[in-house]
Amino acid sequence: MPRLPLPPEVDDLLRKPNPAVVATLRPDGSPHTVATWYLWDGERLLLNMDESRARLEFVRRDPRVSVTVLDAESWYRQVTLLGQVAELVDDDDLADIDRLSLHYGGEPFGHRENRRVSAWVEVESWHLWPRE
Amino acid sequence: MAPLAARVSLEAGLDLIRRGEYFAAHEVLEDVWRAAEPAERDFYQGLVHVAVAWYQAGRGNRVGAERQLEKAARRLGPYAPEHEGVDVASILEQLAAAQAIVELGSLELPPPP
Numbered sequence: 001m002p003r004l005p006l007p008p009e010v011d012d013l014l015r016k017p018n019p020a021v022v023a024t025l026r027p028d029g030s031p032h033t034v035a036t037w038y039l040w041d042g043e044r045l046l047l048n049m050d051e052s053r054a055r056l057e058f059v060r061r062d063p064r065v066s067v068t069v070l071d072a073e074s075w076y077r078q079v080t081l082l083g084q085v086a087e088l089v090d091d092d093d094l095a096d097i098d099r100l101s102l103h104y105g106g107e108p109f110g111h112r113e114n115r116r117v118s119a120w121v122e123v124e125s126w127h128l129w130p131r132e
Numbered sequence: 133m134a135p136l137a138a139r140v141s142l143e144a145g146l147d148l149i150r151r152g153e154y155f156a157a158h159e160v161l162e163d164v165w166r167a168a169e170p171a172e173r174d175f176y177q178g179l180v181h182v183a184v185a186w187y188q189a190g191r192g193n194r195v196g197a198e199r200q201l202e203k204a205a206r207r208l209g210p211y212a213p214e215h216e217g218v219d220v221a222s223i224l225e226q227l228a229a230a231q232a233i234v235e236l237g238s239l240e241l242p243p244p245p
Contacts, residue, residue: 004184011193
């Protein structure tokens with residue numbers, strides 16, 4: 001499957017604040033999925049989570065993830081990315097979650113009590129459905 | 133890839149860059165890069181980065197553009213001033229100019245060589 005850069009139709013889909021689901025792996029190998037915000041910078045995907053989230057422990061143990069992004073206008077159109085969490089960064093000033101929150105809702109993130117962590121995902125392969 | 137085929141693909145890739153067909157240029161140049169001899173690989177990979185930098189900038193992918201410009205300059209540097217008939221020195225100048233534009237916050241890059 002092709003790597004970076006992603007072709008225009010995939011890049012377009014990822015740049016919008018579309019609904020997405022991220023899959024991680026539990027220690028017993030079973031899949032764990034959850035809906036998520038994401039931000040695509042053209043090369044890597046930013047995910048962000050409360051530091052108490054189970055999936056943070058899962059990706060620390062096994063960095064492999066899969067993310068499916070659904071076109072909000074027609075969810076039958078979707079792109080799935082396969083990759084690895086290349087970097088985990090403490091979001092100390094909540095700058096990353098604010099970027100995500102502004103992207104999705106136009107306002108800074110509301111819950112500012114808990115510590116959060118950013119995960120930067122490097123894409124290794126992808127597929128778009130339906131094919132274009 | 134035979135030398136003549138590589139030559140033809142290089143010309144095609146550069147022509148696609150000049151026409152602003154950056155995604156297609158990257159695909160053509162990537163094929164040349166993958167088939168290239170070790171001593172030539174950085175040259176072709178550098179040209180792939182040039183194509184991708186302008187592609188990313190055109191799509192508003194700021195971080196992607198920044199990273200690609202930097203990688204392009206790093207890979208192509210050792211091939212200056214000229215390699216395989218390509219004016220590498222001129223490309224490096226335009227990469228530097230593009231990096232300065234991106235640093236100032238714009239993604240409106242002038243057309244590459």
